[in-house]
Each structure stands twice: as structure tokens, then as C-alpha cells.
Amino acid sequence: MPKISGLARSDRPSRPRPADSFDRRLIAPMVLGSVLNPINSAMIAVALVPIGAALGAPPAQTAWLVTGLYLATAVGQPVIGRLVDTYGPRRLYLIGTALVGIAGLLGALAPSFGALVAARVLLGVGTSAAYPASMSLTRSEAERTGRDSPAGVLTALAVSAQTVSVVGPTLGGLLIGVGGWRTIFLVNVPLSGACLVLGVLRLPKSPGGRRERRSVDPLGMALFAGLLAALMFFLMKPRADHWWLLALAVGAATAFALREVRVTEPFIDLRVLGGNIPMLATFLRQFLSFTTAYAFLYGFTQWLEEGRELSAATAGLVLLPLSLSALAVSAVTGRHEAIRGKLVVGSLVQIAGCAALLGANSGSAIWLLGAVGIVMGIPQGLNGLANQNALYRQADPARMGSAAGLLRTFMYLGAMVASAADAAVFPHGADTGGLHDLALFMLAGATLLLAVTLLDRSLRTPAPPTPRKA
Known part of the structure; x- marks a missing residue:
């Protein structure tokens, strides 16, 4: 048999592989690419205080380092997801992970706070590609093998993202302790390089050979981006004199809806989405879950450093048990769907x-x-795992990339609301009174998550995904 190492998977059609077996060579690039966003989202939590001290930025200003990435991601995930559905996952994966390396280098060399925010925005765009690409690859492999739900692969994606989200502060604290806050940007350079190598060697050029080219609806994408941007700018400083931002968001939403219901190939098919109530409920649960999760991650970490007066490295270590418990729970429960049970227990805890x-x-x-x-x-x-499994069953397989992107959008909408809540309760620093106000806010979100879960009857018997006409 001729030697084939170093060749792309698409160049090795004769490589023996069981027809009903998931191609495990895909798992490494899928997982590594998918964790780029959560690791950058989490590491910044312990860097906000030292960055503010170094660049003279107060907490209300350093919050833009969080919001800038999340705004870019919230817009980028469904946009790039649609491009994945149209052009295939490999190309978008490679472009996105290359941007991550560039953004990491720019952040490490940033001469000012504004340049640092720009690097974070570029990170948000670059890290938006891998997750929708991975979900699209998972669906393609499921269709090829004939297996309804590759639970192990979905678990690997969810566990890696969730674990990295909570390991991130610990890793960030250690990196800052060793080389200062710029190291949390510089670490993206080798991560990007590893993704590019794995992507070139292992990702197929045309999975399944049946990808249909579609219009990407650039006007719909622009209106969607304007809607999210206006809404998030308002949430950063929700004051009465910023009413015009809400008006702009409503106008963009109206124009977006009118556009999407009239075009043949919409960016987001609102007619299909509006008729898929279970998937809309999944998006809402994702939003509520991560509003509470990220409010805790950022708010509690800031309080540990300012209210409890711990160093960044020590604060990261205090959060290590959170990482370990998340990993243990995901590992134990990952191969069993039990979507409703996981969401009920998760909201109660x-x-x-x-x-x-x-x-x-x-x-x-x-x-x-x-x-x-x-x-x-x-x-x-x-x-997160439960919502991902629910979406996998609820979404149109032909639009899996854009549906997965929207799931991440609602995740980061929650993160942005959490960031705004943190800024609101900590206007002059993270004190204990503000932490208690944040806890009440989180308590309301967790209670609403429980109510939404209990009221959703579709979670009792989730149906397998069925194609819908575009």
C-alpha cells in the first residue's frame, strides 16, 4: 500500500474505513478549532484587572474587551455558518483559524487599549468558523454512516468547549503570572498554527460530494449584524438617552424580517424558523443558561481579585474546582442524551x-x-451539551452550519447581557454588595430557565432531524 502520510483526506479515497464508522481523524481539528472561542472568552476574565491597570482603563471600559469579542462572534457565527453551508466547512475553517493567529499577534503587540479591542474583535470573527464547520462535518458523517446521532462526537465538542470555558481563567492566570497579560493573546499563535496543520491534513475538501451552492444573502447578513450591534451597544449602557439605539435595533429587525420572508434564499429562513418552536425554545434556553454562566464567570472572578483581594493567578486557581466538576459531569453524562433531565438538573443546581x-x-x-x-x-x-443535542435533532440538516452558528449566537448574546450586568452592578469596582446584586440577577435567569424547560413538552420525545425545503 503506498505511503499516504501528509496528504489531505480528500486525496486518499482508497484508505480503508468501515462504511458505518465516524472518521475519527476529523475529531482533533474539530475539537481544537471549536475551543478557540471559549478559551479566549474565558482567559480574559482574569486579565481585565491587570489590563485596566496597565492601560489606565476603568472596569466599564475594559468590559469592551469582553463585549467586542462577543459582538463579533454573535454576528459571525450564523454568517460564517451560512457560508459553511454554501461553500463547505474546510475553506471557512482554514480562513477562520488563520485570522485567530493574526489577531493573537496583534493583541500581543497592541500599543493602546483601542488596538487591543480591535484585536479582540478580529479574534471573535476568526473563532466563529470552527464550531459551525464542525457541526456540519458531524452531520455529513452521520449521513454517510447512517447513524442517527454520533453522541460521542457531539459530546467531545460540547465537553471540550465547556471544559475550556472554565479552565480558561486558571490557564489565563498562570500565563499572566509567567509572562504578563499579553501572553493570553500570544498563545493564539501556536493554537492557530496547530489548527491550520490539522485542517489542511485532515479536513475533506468536499464532504459527501453533494454540497449545493446557495446564495449567501449579503443584505440579510448586514441587517442582522446591524440589529445585533445596535442591541448590544444599548445593553452596554442601558440609559434613557440611548433610546435611539433601541429604535435602530427595531428598525433593523423590521427590515431584516421583511427581507428574509421575501427572498428565495434568505440568510435565516424566518418562515422555517418560526414554525420550529422546539428550536426557538432551544435558542432561548441557550441564552438563559449562558447569561447566568458568564455572569458568574466574569463577575465572580472580578470580585475574587478586587473584593476578596486575590491575585489573578490565585483567582484562576480558585476557579479550578469549577473546571473539574464541569469536566466530570460532562464525561459521566455525555453519552446519554437525556436532554430534558440534564436541563432540569442543570437549572436547579x-x-x-x-x-x-x-x-x-x-x-x-x-x-x-x-x-x-x-x-x-x-x-x-x-x-450546553443538552442544548447542543436538542439542536442537532431539531435543525434542518441542510442548514446545520447556520443553525449551529445561531446556537452560538444566543450563547454569546447571553454572555453580552452578562457583561452588561457585571458593568451595571460593579460601576466603581467589584465589591461584595455588587456581587450580591449580581447573584440575584443570576437567580432570576436560572429560575426562568427551569420554567422554560418544564414547559417544553417537545423535550420529552425529541424527534430526529428531517430536511426542510429551503
Whole structure:
């Protein structure tokens, strides 16, 4: 048999592989690419204070480092997901991961706070490609093998993203302790390089050989981007004199809806989406789950550094138990769908964790704060995986990339609302009173998540995905 190492998978059609077996060579680039966004989302949590001190930026200003990435991601995920549906996952994966390396280098060399925000925006765009590409590849492999739900692969994607989200602060704290806050940007350069090598060697050029080219609807994409941008700028500073931002968001939403229902190939088919109530409920649960999760991640971390007066490295270590509990829960429950059960348990534990946070103060023992992290790690390991599995069954397979992108959009909408909430409760620094106000906000979100889950009857017997006419 001729030697084939170093060749792209698409160049090796004769390589033996069981017809009903998922191509495991795809897993490494899928997982590594998909964690680029959550790791950059999480590492910044412990860097906000040192960046603010170094560049003279108050907490309300450093919040743009969070929001800039999330705004770019919220727009980029469904846009790039649609491009994945149209042009295939390999090309978009490679372009996106290359942008990650460029953004990491720009952030490491940024001379000003504005340049740093620009690097974070570019990171958001670049990291938007891998997840919809991975979900599209998963669906293509499921169709090729005839297996309804490759639970192990979906679990690997969810577990890696969720675990990295909570490991990120610990990793970020260690990197900052070793080389300063610029290292959390520089680490993207080798990560990007690894993704590019794996992508070139392992991702197929035309999965399944049946991809249909479609219009990408650039006007619809632009209106969608304008809608999200106006809404998020308002959420950053929700004041009465910023009413015009809400008016702009409503206008963009109206124009977007009118556009999408009239064109043959819409960016987001609102007629199909509006008739898919279970998928809309999944998007809402994703939003609620991650509003609470990210409010805790950013708010609690800032309070550990300012209210509890811990160093960035120590604050990252305090959050390590959260990482471990999320990993353990995901590993134990990952291969069993149990979508409704996971969401019920996850929301109940979120409620318990938020209630426990109301008792935290500047004198709380480190072990007690770590225990709160353990509790909050449990829903991290349940909710994201459950919503991803629900979407996999609810979405039109032909639009899996854009549907997966929208799922991530709602995740980052939650993150942006969480960031706005953190800025609102910590206007002059992360004190204990603000932490308790944040806990009440999180408690309301977790309670609403439980209610939405209990009211959704479709979760009892999720149907397998069926194609819908575009």
C-alpha cells in the first residue's frame, strides 16, 4: 500500500474505513478549532484587572474587551455558518483559524487599549468558523454512516468547549503570572498554527460530494449584524438617552424580517424558523443558561481579585474546582442524551449556586468559594451539551452550519447581557454588595430557565432531524 502520510483526506479515497464508522481523524481539528472561542472568552476574565491597570482603563471600559469579542462572534457565527453551508466547512475553517493567529499577534503587540479591542474583535470573527464547520462535518458523517446521532462526537465538542470555558481563567492566570497579560493573546499563535496543520491534513475538501451552492444573502447578513450591534451597544449602557439605539435595533429587525420572508434564499429562513418552536425554545434556553454562566464567570472572578483581594493567578486557581466538576459531569453524562433531565438538573443546581453566592463576603474562606465553583460547574457540564443535542435533532440538516452558528449566537448574546450586568452592578469596582446584586440577577435567569424547560413538552420525545425545503 503506498505511503499516504501528509496528504489531505480528500486525496486518499482508497484508505480503508468501515462504511458505518465516524472518521475519527476529523475529531482533533474539530475539537481544537471549536475551543478557540471559549478559551479566549474565558482567559480574559482574569486579565481585565491587570489590563485596566496597565492601560489606565476603568472596569466599564475594559468590559469592551469582553463585549467586542462577543459582538463579533454573535454576528459571525450564523454568517460564517451560512457560508459553511454554501461553500463547505474546510475553506471557512482554514480562513477562520488563520485570522485567530493574526489577531493573537496583534493583541500581543497592541500599543493602546483601542488596538487591543480591535484585536479582540478580529479574534471573535476568526473563532466563529470552527464550531459551525464542525457541526456540519458531524452531520455529513452521520449521513454517510447512517447513524442517527454520533453522541460521542457531539459530546467531545460540547465537553471540550465547556471544559475550556472554565479552565480558561486558571490557564489565563498562570500565563499572566509567567509572562504578563499579553501572553493570553500570544498563545493564539501556536493554537492557530496547530489548527491550520490539522485542517489542511485532515479536513475533506468536499464532504459527501453533494454540497449545493446557495446564495449567501449579503443584505440579510448586514441587517442582522446591524440589529445585533445596535442591541448590544444599548445593553452596554442601558440609559434613557440611548433610546435611539433601541429604535435602530427595531428598525433593523423590521427590515431584516421583511427581507428574509421575501427572498428565495434568505440568510435565516424566518418562515422555517418560526414554525420550529422546539428550536426557538432551544435558542432561548441557550441564552438563559449562558447569561447566568458568564455572569458568574466574569463577575465572580472580578470580585475574587478586587473584593476578596486575590491575585489573578490565585483567582484562576480558585476557579479550578469549577473546571473539574464541569469536566466530570460532562464525561459521566455525555453519552446519554437525556436532554430534558440534564436541563432540569442543570437549572436547579444553578439556582442553588446563585443562592449560595448571596452568602459570600470579603472574609469567606477560600475553600468555601471553591465549593461554590464546584456547584456552578455542574450546570456548565449539563446545559450546553443538552442544548447542543436538542439542536442537532431539531435543525434542518441542510442548514446545520447556520443553525449551529445561531446556537452560538444566543450563547454569546447571553454572555453580552452578562457583561452588561457585571458593568451595571460593579460601576466603581467589584465589591461584595455588587456581587450580591449580581447573584440575584443570576437567580432570576436560572429560575426562568427551569420554567422554560418544564414547559417544553417537545423535550420529552425529541424527534430526529428531517430536511426542510429551503
